[in-house]
Amino acid sequence: QVQLTESGGGLVQAGGSLRLSCLASGRTFSSYPMGWFRQAPGKEHEFVAAITWSGDRTYYAESVKGRFTISRDNAKNTVYLQMDSLKPEDTAVYYCAVRLDRSSEGLYTKRNLYDYWGQGTQVTVSS
Secondary structure: OOEEEEEOOEEEEOOOOEEEEEEEEOOOHHHOOEEEEEEOOOOOOEEEEEEOOOOOOEEEOOOOOOOEEEEEEHHHOEEEEEEOOOOHHHOEEEEEEEOOOOOOOOOOOOHHHOOEEOOOEEEEEEO
């Protein structure tokens, strides 16, 4: 069983920055691709960013490209989402997810391709 725990959310003014962390436990975390999604009130889950198991390749939604950076530290079983130049429309609950596809070099943008999810962390950006 895999457990994912997000942290780092909060309230920030537009133009500010936050760094989200997702701590994984229960398996050899370093073998699996990971992703970040978000859900704003009244909206569907939205893909944000994905990273391969090795961290060599990343992929971003157009809405965050150039502002957000996904990274991972496999020794710490942690994936990060650095969020800069935040906008009010970035306000959402942010979730990390893992796909149990060992050593996959794929980058996954569809929610149903992930196997486990964290409980989410709230990010609120004020104007």
